[in-house]
Amino acid sequence: TPLSPQQLLDCSSGHDICANGAAFAPIYAYIGKQGMTSLANYPYLAQKGRCNRQKERQVIAKIGGLKWITTDGNEERLLKAVQRDGPVAVAIHASDAWSRYSRGVFSGPCGGGINHAVLVVGYGYDGQSDRDFWIVKNSWGEGYGDRGYVYMHRNSGNVCSIASHTVQVY
Known part of the structure; x- marks a missing residue:
């Protein structure tokens, strides 16, 4: 199941996920703490928007390390x-x-x-x-x-x- 890159754009506060190629560390720190929802649940829009907390909470994957x-x-x-x-x-x-x-x-x-x-x-x-x-x-x-x-x-x-x-x- 594809995960939602839009969730990263919209919801990972404190990081500019798209700046300088999205360094791995802040992305994975966010995913490890919050988890990820599916692309179908939180579609990609190609621009930063306001975080949809309801969709963000519908976690289907987390990172172990x-x-x-x-x-x-x-x-x-x-x-x-x-x-x-x-x-x-x-x-x-x-x-x-x-x-x-x-x-x-x-x-x-x-x-x-x-x-x-x-x-x-x-x-x-x-x-x-x-x-x-x-x-x-x-x-x-x-x-x-x-x-x-x-x-x-x-x-x-x-x-x-x-x-x-x-x-x-x-």
Whole structure:
């Protein structure tokens, strides 16, 4: 069940969740304390609004803890973490080109600094372009990319710093 990024935008007081790419620590501190509701219950609107406390209280998930993964920009380490443990949260350089992604394997260009958090949920190979790729779930809803996902070039020099800032949530 997809969780609600809008809840984070609206309800996580004391943090500007969208500033500078949404640092992991304040996001996970809020989720650990409050818990999360579903995307269906609290739909994504792409702008900060007033917190709906009634919806916020309809918790379907909480965080037990975080496990920082030392990848140091090494995509092979990220691959092993995804294979071993499942989805991995990453912080990336998301550029204007990245925000306009609609299909294919994204290779850049990327922004200049870390500015967005996403979830690496898998990996694959595209025979048409002869490229390995990461399957990345974005938080902007199904209207972004390929029904909410972007396929990012893998094994090509750490595109958008995908393997530089990584954490496992449990």
